[in-house]
Amino acid sequence: MNIFYVLKEGISGFKRARLSMVISIFTITISLILLGLFTIVFRNTNQIVESFRDRVEMEAFLEEPITDETSPIVERKIHAIPGIKAAKFISKEEAAKIFKEQFGEDIRNILEFNPLPASFKIYLEKDYKNTDSARVVYAKLKLVPGVDDVIYRKTLLQLLDRRAQLFAMASLGSGIALLITAIFLVSNTIRLAIYSKRKIIATMKLVGATRMFIRLPFLVEGIVQGVLGGLFSSGFIYLVVVYASKVFGGDLAAIVFVEPTFYLIILGAGTFLGLLGSVISVRKFITESVALTN
Amino acid sequence: MVKLSNVCVSFNRQLVLDHINLEIKAGEFVSLVGTTGSGKSTLLRLLYMDLIPDSGSVSVGKFLSGTISSKQIPMLRRKLGVVYQDFKLLEDRSVYDNVAFSLYVTNARIADIKKKVLNVLANVGLSHKRNSMPHQLSGGEQQRVAIARALVNEPILLLADEPTGNLDPTTSLDILKLLKDINTQGTAVLMATHNYDLVRKAQGRIVQIKDRKVFDVKLKR
Numbered sequence: 001m002n003i004f005y006v007l008k009e010g011i012s013g014f015k016r017a018r019l020s021m022v023i024s025i026f027t028i029t030i031s032l033i034l035l036g037l038f039t040i041v042f043r044n045t046n047q048i049v050e051s052f053r054d055r056v057e058m059e060a061f062l063e064e065p066i067t068d069e070t071s072p073i074v075e076r077k078i079h080a081i082p083g084i085k086a087a088k089f090i091s092k093e094e095a096a097k098i099f100k101e102q103f104g105e106d107i108r109n110i111l112e113f114n115p116l117p118a119s120f121k122i123y124l125e126k127d128y129k130n131t132d133s134a135r136v137v138y139a140k141l142k143l144v145p146g147v148d149d150v151i152y153r154k155t156l157l158q159l160l161d162r163r164a165q166l167f168a169m170a171s172l173g174s175g176i177a178l179l180i181t182a183i184f185l186v187s188n189t190i191r192l193a194i195y196s197k198r199k200i201i202a203t204m205k206l207v208g209a210t211r212m213f214i215r216l217p218f219l220v221e222g223i224v225q226g227v228l229g230g231l232f233s234s235g236f237i238y239l240v241v242v243y244a245s246k247v248f249g250g251d252l253a254a255i256v257f258v259e260p261t262f263y264l265i266i267l268g269a270g271t272f273l274g275l276l277g278s279v280i281s282v283r284k285f286i287t288e289s290v291a292l293t294n
Numbered sequence: 295m296v297k298l299s300n301v302c303v304s305f306n307r308q309l310v311l312d313h314i315n316l317e318i319k320a321g322e323f324v325s326l327v328g329t330t331g332s333g334k335s336t337l338l339r340l341l342y343m344d345l346i347p348d349s350g351s352v353s354v355g356k357f358l359s360g361t362i363s364s365k366q367i368p369m370l371r372r373k374l375g376v377v378y379q380d381f382k383l384l385e386d387r388s389v390y391d392n393v394a395f396s397l398y399v400t401n402a403r404i405a406d407i408k409k410k411v412l413n414v415l416a417n418v419g420l421s422h423k424r425n426s427m428p429h430q431l432s433g434g435e436q437q438r439v440a441i442a443r444a445l446v447n448e449p450i451l452l453l454a455d456e457p458t459g460n461l462d463p464t465t466s467l468d469i470l471k472l473l474k475d476i477n478t479q480g481t482a483v484l485m486a487t488h489n490y491d492l493v494r495k496a497q498g499r500i501v502q503i504k505d506r507k508v509f510d511v512k513l514k515r
Contacts (some may be wrong), residue, residue, distance in 0.1 A: 004400050015448070016386045031308035120444075127421065199382065199384065199385075200384055202382065203382055203384055204395075204399055205368075205371070206342075206371065206376055206382065207396040207399055207400075207443065207447070208368040208369065208370075208371035208396075208399060208400060208447070209368060209399035210365070210368045210399075211364070211368075212367075213399055251492065257393065267510075289344050290342070290344045290347070
């Protein structure tokens with residue numbers, strides 16, 4: 001196969017049909033911008049939601065009076081419960097200190113005694129930070145001798161579980177719909193561009209070109225379109241990210257955070273879209289009758 | 295060289311060719327006549343295997359319609375030259391490139407391509423128009439380019455489907471003369487036409503398609 005000829009034909013396709021090339025590149029660019037921005041927002045929002053889950057912890061308040069001997073025994077029993085990563089003892093004095101930090105006043109000055117019980121702050125394993133597992137840990141903690149009461153943010157966990165599921169389903173659905181739309185849009189645009197070249201395809205077949213020989217220049221064209229579309233969309237997304245980071249700042253800036261490798265993925269996706277669009281489109285015309293092509 | 299045996303073709307359950315038999319020998323000049331829609335183009339399509347018969351067999355050289363694979367069809371077409379009424383030239387490239395195109399697809403060497411293209415353009419009398427674009431040429435000249443493109447691969451058979459259909463009588467005669475010259479040099483020619491005047495002047499074998507059948511006819515003196 002004459003590779004030089006294939007490349008020349010593929011590249012000269014740009015000169016011969018400038019408008020359809022521009023439209024194809026534009027379509028790929030727009031599709032990738034939509035897909036890229038959607039992925040960024042989905043992924044980062046998901047991470048932010050999950051970070052709320054990371055903050056979920058339990059507090060086990062101890063029965064009074066607590067002695068220096070009883071607290072290590074309670075601690076051992078707490079550690080023996082599956083799903084507990086760490087437990088930190090908070091004495092009555094430390095509890096009063098935390099109260100002062102939070103409310104600005106010493107509780108002993110208000111009530112003349114310290115009513116705050118000693119407690120264990122309990123950190124759960126990652127896999128146990130959901131409604132069902134937390135409920136099991138909670139029940140086991142309640143049964144530990146010396147533990148008076150256990151609290152945790154049950155409603156927040158329930159809310160996160162429900163919303164996370166809904167969010168994941170909605171995002172997956174929208175992502176798939178967006179991807180299918182992009183593939184359809186790109187292959188349709190490329191098909192229109194190739195439609196105008198039916199005559200050249202028919203002539204190639206007429207003079208004895210093999211299917212691979214006919215296909216290759218179009219695939220080269222598709223790849224070049226995809227790479228250009230990938231570069232343009234990466235550039236646009238980069239500008240959006242830089243601008244949004246400046247405007248939002250703080251926590252919200254995390255929604256638009258992007259690693260440099262993401263731009264390479266966009267470039268790869270563009271190449272893939274361009275190639276796939278060409279493969280789908282050229283297949284239709286390659287099987288058309290030579291004589292019936294006008 | 296070419297043999298059709300008991301060939302049947304139908305489109306949408308309508309029979310177009312009914313158990314036809316035809317043989318063309320190397321170096322023959324055959325005029326295929328028949329009214330519009332009689333099946334002349336269908337018969338030509340059978341020969342370059344753009345169409346496979348419903349039943350019966352078509353053989354062109356070593357290629358058989360019953361056993362040919364989609365990969366072999368390009369190899370068959372490199373042995374044939376096909377010319378159409380509407381020329382089917384590539385409007386976006388020059389005369390030279392239109393003709394060279396046939397050689398590029400066969401992976402010929404660049405040096406050979408140049409030599410062969412210039413040679414065939416000289417044969418059809420278009421050397422001086424090698425850099426022209428198709429739209430700058432007359433109908434007769436465009437058909438000469440199409441013939442040059444068909445000839446550049448040195449085919450064993452040239453198929454011409456209504457080659458003068460879009461041309462005036464004088465130009466038509468020029469094209470016929472060119473086809474006859476090509477035939478004299480050894481290439482078999484099958485020319486489908488409904489121009490009986492042209493057939494008379496061609497003075498070769500005449501095959502007629504009528505009522506879905508094919509048969510040889512002799513012109514009355």
